[in-house]
Amino acid sequence: MAGQKILVIDDSKVIRLRVREMLPQGNFEILEAKDGEEGLKLIRQARPNLIMLDFLLPKVSGWEVYQKVQAHPELSKIPLVIMSGREEEVMEKIPKPFEKHFFAFIAKPFEKKQLTEAIKSAMVLAKKKPVPEAPAAAAPTSGGGAAEIEAMTVKMAKMQAEIDALKKQMTQVITIIKQKLK
Secondary structure (H helix, E strand, C coil), X not given: CCCEEEEEECCCXXXXXXXHHHCCCCCEEEEEECCHHHHHHHHHHHCCCEEEEECCCCCCCHHHHHHHHHHCCCHHHCCEEEEECCHHHHHHHCCCCHHHHCCEEEECCCCHHHXXXXXXXXXXXXXXXXXXXXXXXXXXXXXHHHHHHHHHHHHHHHHHHHHHHHHHHHXXXXXXXXXXXX
């Protein structure tokens, strides 16, 4: 993990210090920015391996930083953890579930375990994020769409079978619980 850079963008020195203290010693280079403007500059220069972004920031807001990072194909691949003490303000701009936007969310204040889980989640989500295609490759090739639809149909059938099996199991569990309560 040596050489991994984590950028913490937060106007609170306490939060930046807390994140630094919660991360394992010696494994990461922690970069800090006290506002969105400084954060964007560091993102472009240092190319961190993870960004921890407060949503409410001076100069350039966390929302604006998020938009600029997402608009840049190279930067949008960086795992992202959005931090905020006001989840509703994040939801005004980015609707839940946050996972479909390929970032992890952590509510402030947070503990070490929550921070670790958010970082792991951000790493997984970043790997799932679709790679933007070049404009020339955007047009589907003949027959490619049909194969994709067929694959999705098979996948949906498997998922429906799993749902039906879970419903059956749930009914059995409820029946057992009712019998025990008699």
